[in-house]
Structure formats: structure tokens, C-alpha cells
Amino acid sequence: MTETTIVxxxxxxxxxxxxxxxxxxxxxxxxxxxxxxxxxxxxEKRIASSDELSDSDKWSEEQQ
Structure with a gap:
């Protein structure tokens, strides 16, 4: 018998x-x-990060 999981x-x-x-x-x-x-x-939702800038922001700054 399997246990039913409720979320x-x-x-x-x-x-x-x-x-x-x-x-x-x-x-x-x-x-x-x-x-x-x-x-x-x-x-309205996002995954918290330790950095203020996203990876794409860092990439664009490095290209300048």
C-alpha cells in the first residue's frame, strides 16, 4: 500500500x-x-540572491 501525499x-x-x-x-x-x-x-515573485545585480547586468558591465 502506498502513502498518499497531500500538499x-x-x-x-x-x-x-x-x-x-x-x-x-x-x-x-x-x-x-x-x-x-x-x-x-x-x-511580483523572484528568487532572492545575495547580489544586487543579475548575471546579465554583470555581463553587460564587463563588456563596456
Whole structure:
């Protein structure tokens, strides 16, 4: 017998079964998946870094 893993949707916090039954996992639906994608695209979310400049900013400065 396998154990069922339940996670919370990152967007709405609804419980989601982590498995084939949930095709949008970890999201509960396509809607929540697209909301999250939109937040990343609008740069409302980002991965924290220790540097103020991005790698592309450093590259452009070195080229000058």
C-alpha cells in the first residue's frame, strides 16, 4: 500500500493530492497555475540572491 501525499496549492492553499490524479500539481487547477505564472512574469515573485545585480547586468558591465 502506498502513502498518499497531500500538499497545499501555492496560490489558494487548497489541499492537493500529489499524484497522477492531480495533473496541475502542486497547483489545484490550471487557473491557480496561470495566476502563479503571471506573478512570475510580472516580476511580483523572484528568487532572492545575495547580489544586487543579475548575471546579465554583470555581463553587460564587463563588456563596456
Amino acid at each position: 497545499n496549492c501555492p496560490t489558494c492553499r487548497k489541499s492537493v493530492v500529489w499524484g497522477e490524479i492531480s495533473p496541475f500539481r502542486p497547483f489545484c487547477s490550471k487557473r491557480c497555475q496561470l495566476i502563479d505564472l503571471g506573478e512570475w512574469a510580472a516580476e
